[in-house]
Amino acid sequence: MIDNSQDAKTPLERFLNLFTEVRSGEAISALMLALNIYLILSAYYVLKPVREALILAGGGAEIKSYAAAGQAMLLLLAVPFYGWLASKVSRRLLINGVTLFFAACLLLFYFLAQIDTPLGVVFFLWVGIFNLMVPAQFWAFANDIYNPEEGERLFVIVAFGASLGAVSGSYLDHLLIESLGVYQMMLVAAGILVFSLLITNFLHNSTQPAHSHPQKKEDNHTAAKEEDDHAEEEPLKEGGSFSMVFNNRYLLLIAVLMLLLNWVNTTGEYILGRTVLESANQLLADNPSYPLSKEQIIGEFYAGFFTVVNIAGLVLQLFVVSRILKFFGVRVALMILPIIALGGYIVAAFYPVLAYVRWVKTAENATDYSLQNTVRQVLFLPTTREQKYKAKQAIDTFFVRAGDVLSAALVFAGTTWLALSTQGFALINILLVCVWLIIALMIGKHYRRLVPRDSETKTQEE
Incomplete structure (x- = not known):
């Protein structure tokens, strides 16, 4: 949970109060979370035109429709696997591992494209999994940082980062795809994802979860913080997602x-x-x-x-x-x-x-x-x-x-x-x-x- 003990607000916090109530000490975490989801959504919207180009050129609109249904079938496997993984590793390893996996997949797709491997259907299915699982993982992380009272106020700023990422990701494609090429945008998206992971790890180190001690007394703060830090290194309890x-x-x-x-x-x-x-x-x-x-x-x-x-x-x-x-x-x-x-x-x-x-x-x-x-x-x-x-x-x-x-x-x-x-x-x-x-x-x-x-x-x- 974010420390709100300070009374004085910085100029940045006063500016953010134009849009929602931001209390002392909350501005940096909210903006960093907004930057995090901004990068994730930018990466997706960089990949979206690539996905459309490959599926339509390689299979046509009919294949695209069938592939969309196939994404739901794949999620029946991907979601339980994610839940199993969350029960085996800590929050930090879960987020880092899943994000790096998707970034590594982009490097693999780029390599396969260089040897003329057909990618249309496979890449379409992959993007459909990526654009749902990675943002959902981010929002789980954001929910883990804030308690309900904080989240109701500060998610307004965080969600704005998502909206802005969708716009800027599309614009980045408009600027680069003609000069760099379709497949090179995969490398751009991979780089953006890795950068987003740096933000996640910064937030992981600088914040504590809100779920364990939503209303701690001041004199117990240090002990509670140590308990929360230990909890974050523990895998989640067993239990299936569905x-x-x-x-x-x-x-x-x-x-x-x-x-x-x-x-x-x-x-x-x-x-x-x-x-x-x-x-x-x-x-x-x-x-x-x-x-x-x-x-x-x-x-x-x-x-x-x-x-x-x-x-x-x-x-x-x-x-x-x-x-x-x-x-x-x-x-x-x-x-x-x-x-x-x-x-x-x-x-x-x-x-x-x-x-x-x-x-x-x-x-x-x-x-x-x-x-x-x-x-x-x-x-x-x-x-x-x-x-x-x-x-x-x-x-x-x-x-x-x-x-x-x-x-x-x-x-x-x-x-x-x-x-x-x-x-x-x-x-x-x-x-x-x-x-x-x-x-x-x-x-x-x-x-x-x-x-x-x-x-x-x-x-x-x-």
């Missing part, structure tokens, strides 16, 4: 929430793509001499769409998320995204016009990338160390990907057998969001019992 989820009601509800969220969101992406395509076809049919091709119209739309979503997400993360958590708490914050999604898909079901659907998905995605991403990490703050590292891996990887697979199955059934219209898919999403709202309400009640402080308004606490 069994932890299914045997704990709170964790199972979070897992179902993540499955539903991704099922709805991915289906929503299909609704948007279908609407964009129909709009482009209609535009060209009405204007045969239109100066842009169908591909250019679609590309221009998505370029503007992603820009607005990313900017809106960053603004929400900086200026809105902390205020919602401070004045309304986690329970209310959990309900905001499904309420936005419910209203949006009601609009899409009755008015499937591109102008409406675009802003529905803009609001949904920007809220997902900012508020929802922060709240989902906060939910693990009151859990045990084993649950943070093991159960969180299962939830943030397999259950997230399972939502994507269910969406793909829905789209396949809806287009092949049921002949669903765009409105039909929107109506199904409305039903799914209603279930999502119920699950979010139940999770909020569980969180209130685990963290009673959250049941009071932040104004009363002040």
Whole structure:
């Protein structure tokens, strides 16, 4: 747990208070964690265009769809192995070993590319495992450092690092891929990962976990610190990742929430793509001499769409998320995204016009990338160390990907057998969001019992 005993705030801490409440002694750890996840997300977004180039050039869009389903199957093996490893080694060795393994894989992929080895499907599957497991491991580490009260405040800054990493990683690709080449970006990502590991080890040495002694007395601080340091060198207790989820009601509800969220969101992406395509076809049919091709119209739309979503997400993360958590708490914050999604898909079901659907998905995605991403990490703050590292891996990887697979199955059934219209898919999403709202309400009640402080308004606490 971070030491907050100092009363005076530094200029940096006063600056960060523009975005969330940062107390004396907290700024450096929060910014270092933000830098850590910034580097991890930058590495992923450096690799994302490489992944797309290799899978589409080597197999096509159909193979890409099948490979996405294959990622969920691989996670059924990867997640239990990660849990077993966490039971055998210390936290430091676990994080260092897993991160270095993924960095070493990138060097191996680069070597195989030099001898003309086909990499499309294998690399696609590997990136799908990497981009879920390594961020989940980071957030388990961040949860291990902060207690619930600290995490609710400071995760706003940490999550901003993730959002910024996604933007800058994509921009780095834009700058370098043409001059360096596709395969050389693997080496760039490997270097970024190793750098992120240096930050992790710095934080490991300079902080202590919040789970063991959340409210220590001052005169016992030294002894407690030594006990915590010893605990960090011990492996986690035995127990399977998936069994932890299914045997704990709170964790199972979070897992179902993540499955539903991704099922709805991915289906929503299909609704948007279908609407964009129909709009482009209609535009060209009405204007045969239109100066842009169908591909250019679609590309221009998505370029503007992603820009607005990313900017809106960053603004929400900086200026809105902390205020919602401070004045309304986690329970209310959990309900905001499904309420936005419910209203949006009601609009899409009755008015499937591109102008409406675009802003529905803009609001949904920007809220997902900012508020929802922060709240989902906060939910693990009151859990045990084993649950943070093991159960969180299962939830943030397999259950997230399972939502994507269910969406793909829905789209396949809806287009092949049921002949669903765009409105039909929107109506199904409305039903799914209603279930999502119920699950979010139940999770909020569980969180209130685990963290009673959250049941009071932040104004009363002040």
